[in-house]
Amino acid sequence: LIENQKQQRLRLEDQRQYGGDSSMSGRSSRAQSDVDLVRQIEHKYRRDFEHLQEQLEIHVQTIGILVAEKTDLSAKLSQSVKQYERKQGEIDEIQGRLKASR
Incomplete structure (x- = not known):
């Protein structure tokens, strides 16, 4: 999961640095979509x-219960x-005594 997220962020950074649109509005919308994508990924x-x-x-919690049960069973086994x-x-x-009485 973490490695996948790192790869996606690197791709986004590469796209921002070397990315296609030469117009300012194209870059702005692309940056916004990149930000949205990053937010979605972070949310996920x-x-x-x-x-x-x-x-x-x-x-x-389960381990705690099992340890308590083991302790209890060990004590009962010792008593038995x-x-x-x-x-x-x-x-x-x-x-x-029986052998002695015969």
């Missing part, structure tokens, strides 16, 4: 930039592993 790029900024903000280890210890103890 401004809209595109604003759209990209909105998308970026949404992505940043501790519970599993505790229960496994209880099972091992009960199995040991």
Whole structure:
């Protein structure tokens, strides 16, 4: 996008410097059309930039949500592993008692 805009501006500058019309009114109307074209291009790029900024903000919010969910899930997983280890210890103890009672 930026490269395309640079090329268009360079073309406009070249046209202004070496451009065709020799009459003053022709140059004036051509300059005005060039200015209008530049304004249209700038407006388009401004809209595109604003759209990209909105998308970026949404992505940043999404990343924040995902990080919070990951943190929560990591904490829950850690608790589950501790519970599993505790229960496994209880099972091992009960199995040991069962074998001893036979």
